[in-house]
Amino acid sequence: MNSKLILHIDENHPLLIQGLEALGYENHIAYDTPLEELLEVLPNYAGLVIRSRFPIDKNFMDRAPALKFIARVGAGLENIDIPYAQSKNIALIAAPEGNRNAVGEHTLGMLLALMNKLRQAHGSIQKGAWLREAHRGHELEGKTVGIIGYGNTGKSFAKKLQGFDVEVLCNDIKPQMGDQYATQVSLQELQDRAQIISLHIPQTKETQGMIDRDFIERVKHPFWFLNSARGKAVQTADLVEGLQSNKILGAGLDVLEYESSSFHSIFGGKNRSQTLDYLLHSERVLLSPHVAGWTVESHVKLAQTIVEKIAALTF
Secondary structure (H helix, E strand, C coil): CCCCEEEECCCCCHHHHHHHHHCCCEEEECCCCCHHHHHHHHHHCCEEEECCCCCECHHHHHCCCCCCEEEECCCCCCCECHHHHHHCCCEEECCHHHHHHHHHHHHHHHHHHHHCCHHHHHHHHHCCCCCCHHHCCCCCCCCEEEEECCCHHHHHHHHHHHHCCCEEEEECCCCCCCECCEEECCHHHHHHHCCEEEECCCCCCCCCCCECHHHHHHCCCCEEEEECCCHHHECHHHHHHHHHCCCEEEEEECCCCCCCCCCCCCCCCCCCCHHHHHHHHCCCEEECCCCCCCCHHHHHHHHHHHHHHHHCCCC
16 A cells, blocks of 8 residues: 555646645546445545545445545535544545635625515516616614524624624534624524524534524524525425414525435435425525535635645655
């Protein structure tokens, strides 16, 4: 086994390969290699660079006895069996710093588009209508924004909001995460005060299905809802119910419960659910295909972040 041998199973920015070569690593490309073939060659590698094509589970890691690190070019590690990797002393690397700005900007863009009915206005003009009163929007000024999950992307969104006269609250599983951009409060206080709620949480057992009927009912005010985190944090049927009752004024969703584990298309199934159909056709819903962190600039920054973190490893 060569301690400088890295297997890349997902394609990333060329700067990643170039940076690792400069560090003395030898890179092997397997972007299209089937899983069965990858498993046969895993014993050769000390490093693995991934995005989301395959789950990195116990079986996968058992086939890679020499593995020293796994680097995921993205914000989270949910497609890796983290406890098992830690039990095998495999270093885990992610790059939330690389796309936090992109997610913050995208989330703000979705919010402004929703509140100002830009999607509806554009569509009506395309159809030859000029309906000014029907597209009267709402201003951010004076609103209270609640951010759930105050890590890299949550902080980025809060920072973007500083150009507006808004109050920003945050809630996080860790204490003392608030800063000059947001005041940390309990989840209940956030639900009591927020008029806009934005999710920035990782995918864990605790966060799966977190936004459900009970959560929505506990929010005191009708609110706009944003999710640029993970689709499975939301029970979509309850979200649709909230939209239909007007408890949720609008929803900006970059991620959906229906995505595959590799975050690919929602259109793979033969029978489309009624809740997905509602989201696709509601004028108060704005969808994007899991691209909040997927900018030209973040493509570069993610690669650079991974190179820097691999360079800092010591074996």
